[in-house]
Amino acid sequence: MNPGNGIVDSHVAVSIDGREVTVPQGQTILAACTAAGVETPTICWAPNLTPVNVCRVCVVELEGSRTLVPACSRPAEDGMQISTDSERVRHSRRMVLEFLGSANDLSQADEIAEWSQHYGADARRYAAELAADADGEPEVALELVDDPVRIQDDLYIRAYDRCVLCYKCVEACGDDAQHTFAIAVAGRGFDARIRTEYDVELPESACVYCGNCVAVCPTGALQFRTEFDLRAVGEWRPDDQTVTRTVCSYCGVGCNLELHTQDERIVKVTSPEDHSVTSGHLCIKGRFGWQYVHAPAFEPPATDTPASESTEP
Amino acid sequence: MRQPLPVVLVADLHFSDASPTASERRAVMAALSVSDAGPGAVIVDHPRVVRGGTRRRKQMRHLLLPALHALQREAGWISPGGLNFVGRTLGVPPAEAYGVATFYEMFRTEAPAHELSLRHVCVDPICALAGASRLAENLRSQGHAVHEGPCLGQCERAPAVFIQGRREPDRVPDDERGLDSLLVSVTAESLDAPSLLRHMIDPSSAADAASMEAYRARGGGSALEAALRLGPDEVISQISSSGLSGRGGAAFPTGIKWRAVADGDGPKHVVANIDESEPGTFKDRLLCERDPLAIIESITVAGLVVGATQGWIYIRGEYPLATQRLRHAIAQARAEGWLGDDAAGSGQPFDIDLRRGAGAYICGEETALFNSLEGFRGEPRNKPPFPTTHGLFGRPTVVNNPETLLNVNEILRIGPEAYRNVGTEGSPGTKLFCLSGHVGRPGLYETPFGTPLGELLSLAGGVQGNLQAILLGGAAGSFVGPDALELPLSLEDTRSAGTTLGSGPVMVFNESADMGSVIERLAKFFRDESCGQCVPCRVGTVRQHEIVAQIRRADAPTRSQRLLLDDIAGAMGDASICGLGHTAASAVLSGMRLGLLGTEQS
Ligand SMILES: Cc1cc2nc3c(=O)[nH]c(=O)nc-3n(C[C@H](O)[C@H](O)[C@H](O)COP(=O)(O)O)c2cc1C
Ligand code: SF4
Ligand code: SF4
Ligand code: SF4
Ligand code: FES
Numbered sequence A: 001m002n003p004g005n006g007i008v009d010s011h012v013a014v015s016i017d018g019r020e021v022t023v024p025q026g027q028t029i030l031a032a033c034t035a036a037g038v039e040t041p042t043i044c045w046a047p048n049l050t051p052v053n054v055c056r057v058c059v060v061e062l063e064g065s066r067t068l069v070p071a072c073s074r075p076a077e078d079g080m081q082i083s084t085d086s087e088r089v090r091h092s093r094r095m096v097l098e099f100l101g102s103a104n105d106l107s108q109a110d111e112i113a114e115w116s117q118h119y120g121a122d123a124r125r126y127a128a129e130l131a132a133d134a135d136g137e138p139e140v141a142l143e144l145v146d147d148p149v150r151i152q153d154d155l156y157i158r159a160y161d162r163c164v165l166c167y168k169c170v171e172a173c174g175d176d177a178q179h180t181f182a183i184a185v186a187g188r189g190f191d192a193r194i195r196t197e198y199d200v201e202l203p204e205s206a207c208v209y210c211g212n213c214v215a216v217c218p219t220g221a222l223q224f225r226t227e228f229d230l231r232a233v234g235e236w237r238p239d240d241q242t243v244t245r246t247v248c249s250y251c252g253v254g255c256n257l258e259l260h261t262q263d264e265r266i267v268k269v270t271s272p273e274d275h276s277v278t279s280g281h282l283c284i285k286g287r288f289g290w291q292y293v294h295a296p297a298f299e300p301p302a303t304d305t306p307a308s309e310s311t312e313p
Numbered sequence B: 001m002r003q004p005l006p007v008v009l010v011a012d013l014h015f016s017d018a019s020p021t022a023s024e025r026r027a028v029m030a031a032l033s034v035s036d037a038g039p040g041a042v043i044v045d046h047p048r049v050v051r052g053g054t055r056r057r058k059q060m061r062h063l064l065l066p067a068l069h070a071l072q073r074e075a076g077w078i079s080p081g082g083l084n085f086v087g088r089t090l091g092v093p094p095a096e097a098y099g100v101a102t103f104y105e106m107f108r109t110e111a112p113a114h115e116l117s118l119r120h121v122c123v124d125p126i127c128a129l130a131g132a133s134r135l136a137e138n139l140r141s142q143g144h145a146v147h148e149g150p151c152l153g154q155c156e157r158a159p160a161v162f163i164q165g166r167r168e169p170d171r172v173p174d175d176e177r178g179l180d181s182l183l184v185s186v187t188a189e190s191l192d193a194p195s196l197l198r199h200m201i202d203p204s205s206a207a208d209a210a211s212m213e214a215y216r217a218r219g220g221g222s223a224l225e226a227a228l229r230l231g232p233d234e235v236i237s238q239i240s241s242s243g244l245s246g247r248g249g250a251a252f253p254t255g256i257k258w259r260a261v262a263d264g265d266g267p268k269h270v271v272a273n274i275d276e277s278e279p280g281t282f283k284d285r286l287l288c289e290r291d292p293l294a295i296i297e298s299i300t301v302a303g304l305v306v307g308a309t310q311g312w313i314y315i316r317g318e319y320p321l322a323t324q325r326l327r328h329a330i331a332q333a334r335a336e337g338w339l340g341d342d343a344a345g346s347g348q349p350f351d352i353d354l355r356r357g358a359g360a361y362i363c364g365e366e367t368a369l370f371n372s373l374e375g376f377r378g379e380p381r382n383k384p385p386f387p388t389t390h391g392l393f394g395r396p397t398v399v400n401n402p403e404t405l406l407n408v409n410e411i412l413r414i415g416p417e418a419y420r421n422v423g424t425e426g427s428p429g430t431k432l433f434c435l436s437g438h439v440g441r442p443g444l445y446e447t448p449f450g451t452p453l454g455e456l457l458s459l460a461g462g463v464q465g466n467l468q469a470i471l472l473g474g475a476a477g478s479f480v481g482p483d484a485l486e487l488p489l490s491l492e493d494t495r496s497a498g499t500t501l502g503s504g505p506v507m508v509f510n511e512s513a514d515m516g517s518v519i520e521r522l523a524k525f526f527r528d529e530s531c532g533q534c535v536p537c538r539v540g541t542v543r544q545h546e547i548v549a550q551i552r553r554a555d556a557p558t559r560s561q562r563l564l565l566d567d568i569a570g571a572m573g574d575a576s577i578c579g580l581g582h583t584a585a586s587a588v589l590s591g592m593r594l595g596l597l598g599t600e601q602s
Helices: A029-035 A087-103 A110-118 A125-129 A168-173 A212-216 A225-232 A284-288 B022-033 B061-075 B080-090 B094-101 B125-129 B132-141 B212-217 B222-230 B232-242 B254-263 B283-290 B292-306 B320-336 B366-373 B402-414 B416-420 B453-459 B491-496 B515-529 B535-554 B559-575 B579-583 B586-593
Strands: A011-016 A019-024 A059-062 A081-083 A156-158 A184-186 A193-195 A222-224 A242-247 A256-262 A265-270 B118-122 B145-149 B161-164 B183-185 B269-274 B310-315 B351-356 B397-400 B430-437 B443-448 B467-472 B478-480 B505-510
Touching (some): A019 A029, A029 A081, A059 A087, A087 B535, A125 B535, A125 B559, A156 A225, A168 A212, A184 B094, A212 A222, A265 A284, B022 B061, B061 B094, B061 B351, B080 B094, B118 B132, B125 B132, B125 B430, B212 B292, B222 B292, B232 B254, B232 B292, B232 B416, B254 B292, B269 B366, B269 B402, B283 B292, B283 B320, B283 B402, B292 B320, B292 B397, B292 B402, B310 B320, B366 B397, B453 B505, B467 B515, B478 B586, B559 B579
Parallel strands (some): A011 A081, B183 B443, B310 B351, B430 B505
Antiparallel strands (some): A156 A222, A184 A193, A242 A256, A256 A265, B467 B505
């Protein structure tokens, strides 16, 4: 592309809030923001997935652009002038967070909650504008993302009232990692939901239980049964958990595992997003094949042989 | 050009045991083998520009929509067995095919309780004024299956019905009744301008819409000849100097678009965007019904000029007559030698395929249209990259509204100087306006750009009763009041007045119209038609509709309700992905400003 001297300049310089930074060509505005030390909220973006730019919480103001642009997917170009904290940016970010808060159960989406506080999002004001009539009944109902929790197996649950439709699970199940295509977005508009075909139960679908969708879900809409069950009895204590890195022993690929343990029991298995082998993705064996660790200790069968004569210790 | 359908390897895909009925199987196979099923396989391998689905290579996925149409007509729904069959045949995972089927208004994914054809009744503002809910009620009481939905593009003869056939062809009752819609082409003399323009609505076209011979006799084919004589560069420079801009709503300069695609590397595509679903717009339907060969000629011109090998017509599913006439016209153009391996004697191959939409306003957005045509959900793509470099199947693509394309024919016939003699400096040429609502003669009117709004209304027989408000540009446009009658209808004048012409709908409301209900319905329209992909629009359109509904019940907005609507509008306009979200608040806010939702209470 570079005419003239034949030297390809593989870096671009952009200005982030007045600060010049240089990033390799092809990187996004988000990477430039990070290089400039500016933290950017993201929901639908993940380092190990193709950007889908749908949540719009990462928008920034780009000089010369009529609308705001998504930092997570817009490639940085030489000379871009970007503001990440203008009134327009703060407004749109706040509104996106408010919209989600007004529609979804975000009680397990810690990062979204932190950003909501940061931008002063007040999700309650929508219901407040819908007056109650003389009998105290709302005249116009505030529509919520309402969906019963789906518990269809022992491995993970799906609680789509928490789903913000970030598409991450679809990407992970599809051609960003698993290539199984068990789930997709179905329906349109506010009624759009993550579904198997005809909403068939997961064991009947194409799902191979790799758990990669669960690992990328930012809201707890997809949750391992272990976590779900512990939360149900108020025993999910992330602060008490330790993470141990190890290598999966099932095959020779060498996937790194992170065993999350609480009270000396494994409660979750993940893989580091930046691990060169997995990019954070695993298969069913590494993800769920650890139950044997907690199998009851081996007890010798009772025999007629007197204990003293036994060969067992 | 056509190849047999290749066998798709679906070894990796998982399907349930549900199998198709024999008739479903037959219907799908028939749909996949008809002549306009398109190129057998589209081989593409390009970096993903949008999420979703298997990489777009070696696939026949673009046949998904025709296959789903066939299933729906045959069985009345997309059954699991039928979906499996389509998935196996085309190599589409069932979850994704289901996601596509559930995107469209015309497809059902639950078994219907009856064997009836489905009557779609439009309940958008103009049809609502004309008694759409009574009509729906009557049809139901006569035992028909009825679905109330968005604008059907027949606003000049409201209330509108479209019958989605069950084992019978789709049809529109008013087409059969031979109701001829009013088409008025205003001669430029009456507006004191030179009359060089041969108008787009050729009055003699209707009688013999489908005959190549008649089309030739009235000068058809001359644009194509001129294009071949002048060569691509000269054609594009004439388009540029004519000042032609797109008539689909965004008014982008056509010459720039064509230049960019002509400069791109092949294979390339040309798409005629006939998804026309903006409430109040029906011009493209009438153009296609009245003069289908002119449309085919114009697409062929575009294809040969930019060096595309494949042309596509994407027409909304609710336009059966226009579809039938365009298909017939394509066949005639092939027979005439305009299409084929040596299109119109150019030495270049070019052919046109027609695809029907299935009920989704958003598929008129150009990148959503590409996804829909490729067999994906009709979700818009982020821009950039733009269609001129990454369009249909990731290739350089010209996408134009048919009115734009017909203007190119006109420019080639009369030359850019003569073309510029009509209209204003900033908006040369004429514009088609779709008049509906409380006017004497609703219909399609062609007038030079710059014609004052009041004059256009007079041409249409004047306002019936006392004018309350006019909605310019449809749901995505904005309301103007009775004080706007002097407004010259040009791109620059409407822009500086803070409104828009959009694709040309002019919806007129007299004092009898309940504007609260009109505005609530517009808000509902966006809530229903948002694709749901991005948060600002998916949630914003719902919250906007709820607040408007609340305001209507109280007969007036409070200050905090107005501020909240402003906040919502700001985020939808700034942070949404596509034009639907960007314009979803415009009619509501302009209506509020005009006091159509009542006077603000503190
Ligand atoms: C929500 C939405 C719906 C649209 N619908 C149509 C349509 O039905 N027909 C059309 O020609 N353009 C439509 N457009 C505009 C197209 O994206 C595109 O700009 C146009 O087809 C380009 O053709 P033109 O340059 O000839 O106008 C729509 C845009 C949006 C955002
Ligand atoms: S567990 Fe794996 S296969 Fe199953 S839905 Fe999630 S990503 Fe897809
Ligand atoms: S389930 Fe989780 S990962 Fe999937 S779309 Fe919803 S929030 Fe995103
Ligand atoms: S603005 Fe609306 S229609 Fe456009 S992509 Fe976003 S959700 Fe879809
Ligand atoms: S993180 Fe950029 S759009 Fe979601």
